[in-house]
Amino acid sequence: MNAPDFYKSNKVGTLYKPDLSKVVDFAHSVQLKHAAEDERRILLLLIDPQVDFVHVDGALSVPGAVADTRRTIKWLFHYIEQITDIVTSLDSHSPLQIFFPGWWIDSAGKHPQPLTLITARQVAEGYWQPLFEQDWSRYYVHELEKKAKKSLLIWPYHTMTGTPGHAIDPALYEAIIYHSEARRSQTTFVIKGRNPKTEHYSIFEPEVKVPKEPEGDLNSSLIDKIMTYDLIYIAGQAKSHCVLETVTSIVNYIGDQPDLIGKLRLLSDCMSSVVHPDIDFEALANEKLVYYSKMGLQQVNASDPLE
Known part of the structure; x- marks a missing residue:
């Protein structure tokens, strides 16, 4: 399907107030099949597609993330009639946390x-x-x-709750709402990163477990929900951290089950790695992803046909 009239690709990576009334009106006018009617259920899992990571002036800007986001939006519009649901995570921080x-x-x-x-x-x-x-x-x-x-x-202060940097890139947010309204599919927003005592790269679990505290342990019910889909396409930021650790959590939870891991599709050109002066995060991520690919994970591009 073609991109809707409200979408302007040059606005990706810029901060503006989305015109949701216009988006919703257009979504209702296209009269797409409802998601509940899908025989094959496909999930788009968006990892932390927020201003502070995506925009070039973001607090923790990931080089290449604007182009990644454009490809993600184009992919979503093209396959909107096949994408059943969207789950998107929001990295959410306050000033006094162990990694600041x-x-x-x-x-x-x-x-x-x-x-x-x-x-x-x-x-x-x-x-x-x-x-x-x-x-x-x-x-x-x-x-x-x-x-x-x-x-x-130690990270720069980023995605601070209540700041513009915490928001999803506005152009992508419009695309998410467009899908939700056009397909009558409730978007799931997953908040992570609020426990001050641990980093929380994976959307499913913290780096170090903090027993009996909010966001302190594995969210197995969320993994179970996600794995009910026939295919799970993954995009977002950053490949080297939150995307990689999210995939790691799934693989560790599932274990040696190639049929389940084989549901995962990593949109490789819809994500980029954090750049550090002394650490090659891209190489480290690729090394682990090659290992997961041998277990069944499939790495694809946004230009590849939907299976």
């Missing part, structure tokens, strides 16, 4: 700069000191290195 500068100080009382790596050894030796949850913070950096095989990375 304000949580830590060095021996001189200075906070770490964004993209600083904090190791368990540095914390044990007192080079970096937590201002909050001291015992947990020491445990966290140790567990992160032990289980997740990574050191704590």
Whole structure:
């Protein structure tokens, strides 16, 4: 299906107030089949398609994300009659969280700069000191290195709840609403990242479990819901972190079941990796995705035909 009249590709990556009345009116005029009538159910899983990640002036801008988002929107419009439902996550933060500068100080009382790596050894030796949850913070950096095989990375303040950077890119948001209204499909918005004691890359679980706390454990019911679809197409930001860890959560939960992992379709040209001066996140992500591909994950492009 062609792109609707309200869509202007040059507005992707710009901040504006969506004209939802116009979007909804157009959606009602096209008279598409309702999603409930689909015999084959296809899900579009959008990972953190937010202003701070997508826009070039975003707080944690991912290079290439504007073009990724254009391809995602074009793909959604083209296959809107086949896409049954959309699930989209929203990374949602507040200032005092363990991966932000304000949580830590060095021996001189200075906070770490964004993209600083904090190791368990540095914390044990007192080079970096937590201002909050001291015992947990020491445990966290140790567990992160032990289980997740990574050191704590301090991020710039991003996707702060209530700020423009937290919003979905407006052009993509219009496309989501258009699909919802045209197909009578309720979009599911998944909020993640609010627990101050852990990073939450995967939409399903935190980096380190925080038992009995909100967003502190695996959201297995969400994985179960998603895996009821016949095909799951995945797009969003960033490939190296939230997309990769989301796929990892699914694979770990499903286990060695190629028929289920084979439902996953990664829209490879609809996502990009975080750039770090010292770490090749793109290469690290590709290495893991190659492994998952051997287990059944399929990497496709937006230009490839829908199966």
